[in-house]
Amino acid sequence: MIKKIYLIGNPNVGKSVVFSRLTGVAVISSNYPGTTVEIAKGYLYLEDKKVEVVDLPGTYSLDPTSKAEEVAVSLLKEHLKEEIAVINIIDSTNLERNLLLTLQLIEEGFPVIICMNMCDDAGHRGVHIDILKLEKLLKAPVISTCALTGIGIKLLTERIKEVASLPRGEFTHQERWLEIGRIIEQVQHLEHRHHTFREVMEDASVRPVTGLLMAGGIIYAAFKFVRFIGEGIINHVTDPLFINIYQPLLEKLSLYWQQKGFWFHLLIGDLIDGRIDFKQSLGVLTTAPYIEFGMVLPYVVSFYLILSLLEDIGYLPRLAVLLDNLLHRLGLHGYAVIPVLLGFGCNVPGILSTRVLESKRERFIAATIISIGVPCIPLQAMIFGLLGKFGGFYVGGVYLVLFFLVIILGVILNRTLSGYSPEFLLEIPPYRFPPLLMLWKKLYFRIKGFLVEALPVVLLGVCFINILLYFKLFDYITSIFAPIVHGLFGLPKEAVVALAIGFLRKDVAVGMLMPLGLTANQLFIGATLLAISFPCVASFVVLAKELGLKGLIKSTLIMLGISLIVGSILHFLILR
Amino acid sequence: MKKISLIVIKSNEKVKISEILGGSNLESKLLSMGVYKGKPVVKLSHIGLRGPVVIKAGRSILALGHNVAEKIIVERE
Numbered sequence: 001m002i003k004k005i006y007l008i009g010n011p012n013v014g015k016s017v018v019f020s021r022l023t024g025v026a027v028i029s030s031n032y033p034g035t036t037v038e039i040a041k042g043y044l045y046l047e048d049k050k051v052e053v054v055d056l057p058g059t060y061s062l063d064p065t066s067k068a069e070e071v072a073v074s075l076l077k078e079h080l081k082e083e084i085a086v087i088n089i090i091d092s093t094n095l096e097r098n099l100l101l102t103l104q105l106i107e108e109g110f111p112v113i114i115c116m117n118m119c120d121d122a123g124h125r126g127v128h129i130d131i132l133k134l135e136k137l138l139k140a141p142v143i144s145t146c147a148l149t150g151i152g153i154k155l156l157t158e159r160i161k162e163v164a165s166l167p168r169g170e171f172t173h174q175e176r177w178l179e180i181g182r183i184i185e186q187v188q189h190l191e192h193r194h195h196t197f198r199e200v201m202e203d204a205s206v207r208p209v210t211g212l213l214m215a216g217g218i219i220y221a222a223f224k225f226v227r228f229i230g231e232g233i234i235n236h237v238t239d240p241l242f243i244n245i246y247q248p249l250l251e252k253l254s255l256y257w258q259q260k261g262f263w264f265h266l267l268i269g270d271l272i273d274g275r276i277d278f279k280q281s282l283g284v285l286t287t288a289p290y291i292e293f294g295m296v297l298p299y300v301v302s303f304y305l306i307l308s309l310l311e312d313i314g315y316l317p318r319l320a321v322l323l324d325n326l327l328h329r330l331g332l333h334g335y336a337v338i339p340v341l342l343g344f345g346c347n348v349p350g351i352l353s354t355r356v357l358e359s360k361r362e363r364f365i366a367a368t369i370i371s372i373g374v375p376c377i378p379l380q381a382m383i384f385g386l387l388g389k390f391g392g393f394y395v396g397g398v399y400l401v402l403f404f405l406v407i408i409l410g411v412i413l414n415r416t417l418s419g420y421s422p423e424f425l426l427e428i429p430p431y432r433f434p435p436l437l438m439l440w441k442k443l444y445f446r447i448k449g450f451l452v453e454a455l456p457v458v459l460l461g462v463c464f465i466n467i468l469l470y471f472k473l474f475d476y477i478t479s480i481f482a483p484i485v486h487g488l489f490g491l492p493k494e495a496v497v498a499l500a501i502g503f504l505r506k507d508v509a510v511g512m513l514m515p516l517g518l519t520a521n522q523l524f525i526g527a528t529l530l531a532i533s534f535p536c537v538a539s540f541v542v543l544a545k546e547l548g549l550k551g552l553i554k555s556t557l558i559m560l561g562i563s564l565i566v567g568s569i570l571h572f573l574i575l576r
Numbered sequence: 577m578k579k580i581s582l583i584v585i586k587s588n589e590k591v592k593i594s595e596i597l598g599g600s601n602l603e604s605k606l607l608s609m610g611v612y613k614g615k616p617v618v619k620l621s622h623i624g625l626r627g628p629v630v631i632k633a634g635r636s637i638l639a640l641g642h643n644v645a646e647k648i649i650v651e652r653e
Contacts, residue, residue, distance in 0.1 A: 427609065
């Protein structure tokens with residue numbers, strides 16, 4: 001009786017895509033090793049019986065050498081072998097490397113069914129595998145699939161019941177590689193091919209000169225595209241909707257309001273020259289939806305579109321190779337670019353994915369750097385919206401300050417923290433071009449996630465702020481922190497409220513700066529400080545979870561210290 | 577046959593792995609990824625200033641940090 005099904009395989013063979021196909025549960029999948037950091041669970045109907053399916057993190061063998069591998073192996077051994085089925089997912093384009101795990105699974109008596117995934121890609125690359133012969137040699141069912149398009153998935157579910165536990169003597173890895181060599185010779189036929197354009201690009205992107213040129217071009221283009229698409233959506237979609245349709249509607253509604261008391265203040269906010277101003281009114285029905293839908297959402301869409309594209313093509317591990325050098329100086333290694341890039345979308349998944357790094361020390365450095373020096377896309381969107389009109393100089397300035405801050409902070413942490421940082425060892429996936437449908441699905445999944453998490457917080461947050469403002473409860477906090485904010489940072493004392501709100505959500509916090517009528521320089525300091533200071537409450541929770549209480553306190557103190565120093569220095573340099 | 581470290585040879589050179597120094601942990605990790613004694617590999621590139629080395633082993637492309645690559649001893653044919 002099969003009670004549980006495990007998906008196991010080398011990193012980056014498409015386990016998560018197979019998992020989504022089997023269970024219908026949407027999970028993020030990308031073209032780099034280590035996308036799955038949290039164990040996903042779902043259900044599948046096997047002959048009308050509901051069976052749990054578990055997507056394990058990728059592992060090269062059953063002798064774990066990293067934390068993620070350890071988790072995978074220990075989960076696999078939780079149940080009796082008679083009660084489980086193991087789907088071993090293999091990247092058909094690289095059968096040889098994948099077979100080590102397969103042989104080990106069979107030797108230890110796991111009931112295995114083998115899923116030869118990415119069969120279409122193997123065909124394109126001139127790799128032909130004799131499935132029937134492989135099945136005979138391994139004495140386990142082998143199915144050829146292409147999870148991206150769904151080919152073979154039905155057959156896979158039908159044949160799961162054929163699994164059987166046939167333990168055999170255990171070998172050493174050396175002996176296994178010899179056997180694999182023999183198997184490969186019998187089942188795999190490689191078409192002789194000339195280098196394709198794709199392969200030339202794959203090589204060029206990891207060579208020093210061409211690689212750096214490509215990296216520079218890609219990063220520049222990615223940034224330009226994010227701004228271009230984001231601004232395009234704002235100018236052609238959201239702004240017309242808000243100004244031509246929503247605003248007249250609200251203004252008509254507000255005419256019926258005879259007494260502009262508490263509720264008017266809460267929902268509509270202040271009228272600017274007798275009219276609603278989405279950027280300054282600060283009402284639950286005016287500024288709150290405008291910040292989220294009119295300023296932030298367009299950039300969330302454009303950012304994740306570009307990030308998802310780079311992820312799925314498989315460019316990010318190549319960037320990791322090129323940046324390994326620099327990141328070494330910060331006590332990290334190349335692979336830390338993945339958490340950092342995810343952090344530019346939202347710090348929460350960024351900090352979560354620091355799990356791909358092996359040592360505690362690296363995870364601490366990476367998580368601290370992300371929460372201090374990496375602004376999430378909602379915050380960046382607000383910075384574009386606010387500072388953009390003063391010129392690219394100011395926007396670029398914020399990034400420049402953050403960049404230098406990250407470098408200085410990383411170097412200091414690397415020199416002062418005890419422990420060591422492990423070496424860089426990473427498999428580079430080939431470039432792949434996923435169907436557009438997959439890209440849309442991923443984008444939809446991420447945007448939905450953003451709205452579900454952000455929208456309630458923003459609406460409630462603005463509500464809460466308005467109540468506090470209405471009853472003048474902020475005055476107390478303002479008067480306490482005014483000396484720091486005004487004296488040290490050179491901002492008006494009302495900015496205290498904005499900085500405090502930063503703990504709730506960064507985009508709303510920048511929104512709170514909008515009605516204050518700040519100069520470009522003051523806005524620049526305010527926005528930079530918001531990026532550096534406290535992470536929002538969601539990142540704070542994840543930070544606590546990943547670093548533990550001690551790590552959290554350490555990280556927070558560093559953050560507070562840096563905010564004070566950077567705020568004062570910027571004030572001194574720019575405003576005086 | 578001459579035994580030298582992976583960081584010394586030039587890009588595009590075809591060599592055979594002869595020895596992996598630096599502890600069984602690294603050795604077993606590389607072993608599970610398909611890099612073991614006797615395996616033919618091609619060095620694809622080497623990022624300067626003590627950057628990583630990229631090799632091709634079988635159909636896999638692997639990036640190895642400078643300190644890892646240093647410990648991999650190879651022999652030329």
